[in-house]
Amino acid sequence: MNFTIRQLKVFEAVATHLSFTRAADELYLSQPAVSMQIKQLEENVGLPLFEKLGKKIHLTAAGRELHTYGKAIFRQLDEMEEVMEAQKGLSRGRLDIAVASTVNYFAPRALGAFSRRYPGVRLSLSVNNRKELMRMLEQNEKDLVLMGQPPEALDLDYEEFMDNPLVVIAPPDHPLVGESNIALQTLAEETFLMREAGSGTRLALERFFQEQGLELHSGMELNGGEAIKQAVRAGLGLAVVSAHTIELELETGRLVTLDVEGFPLLKKWFMVHRRGKRLSPSAQAFHDFLLGDGLEEIQQIR
Incomplete structure (x- = not known):
């Protein structure tokens, strides 16, 4: 199977929105250009990735599998970019965390204090209920999750921090x-x-x-x-x-x-991620910050 990163990026946009038009808008491409990339990808894969039912498109079984692998590939590419930047010092990077709704009263202060120490790191925070956090952990969607008692059913690494x-x-x-x-x-x-x-x-x-x-x-x-x-x-x-x-x-x-x-x-509140997950430099820095001297700094913010 032979395909390009560009084709996979276009596929990911279409698969996310289930719309060629919205994918074209997001990527600043024409709709025919998006359609051509998807056609070439399907030819390379040897299977249809989308099917049209009425006016809506849906992922085929092969499309769902490729979508899962595609997200993982782009996470790896982001991590590679951040690791390369980290060789120059943590002046850039991205940190994507999810928190339980109760932790949301603490999380903005934590991210604010972390951002002052590492101003070049882009931050993303989502607030979710426990069921959604468990799904995110199972799918390895976030760098870190801050929550109460972690579920025993998943293979996780976790440390209490507060x-x-x-x-x-x-x-x-x-x-x-x-x-x-x-x-x-x-x-x-x-x-x-x-x-x-x-x-x-x-x-x-x-x-x-x-x-x-x-x-x-x-x-x-x-x-x-x-x-x-x-x-x-x-x-x-x-x-x-x-x-x-x-x-x-x-x-x-x-x-x-x-x-x-x-x-x-x-x-207790816990910092959680999938067992064996390699933390990005930004995630590792936040992990060390929260378990080190950062907590005292955070608690002084009111």
Whole structure:
């Protein structure tokens, strides 16, 4: 099989957008030029890569396989370019990380501090739920993932970098506010607002109640930490959240934490990637920064 990087780049654009027109716009090419590159690639491969059903195009089985390998090839080419640049010092590069929604309250400060130390590195940050992070790890899509307890089902390397205490929050006028060492049985009588299924915070809360032999009375299910905080403020129930996510609300008195037996639940945040993955120079620099003296610098940013 013989094809060019240019043909593969055109294919990747079409496969990503499932549109010859959008691929042509992205690559600043004419649509006939894109069609010609795809035709030549299909001839070289010896198999059709796209099929047209109605007005839409879809990847064939061969196209899906080539799309997977193509993404991996371009990741390797990006890494090669960055490694070559690193020989001149980390003055250029790219860092692409994904974080759990709770870590998003910490991640911008971390990337800001890292960027001041390595201003030439281009940064990309995506915020995702646990299910999507697991998919990204399985597909090796990101340089690094910052999340709670990593899934055991995947072959991963991970290191803890920060404590993540989970606390019970309530509106300021809740009857339990001001009470000391609230019994878990009392807490179990309250209604809890829950994150979406699969959320790390939700899993930790459900596991904790199960270990205590108590039934968790769940109310509304909300997708995202901000929605949870707004619902608690509205008096719709209590919630368990990361203490890192409510600094502003505690300072302004919009929310309060309850003094509950067994809380805070002491969890950790982890830096995660696929086992055996070779970190790019930028990713290695961020890894060393976060596990070295960078954390102290980050915590001073408010």
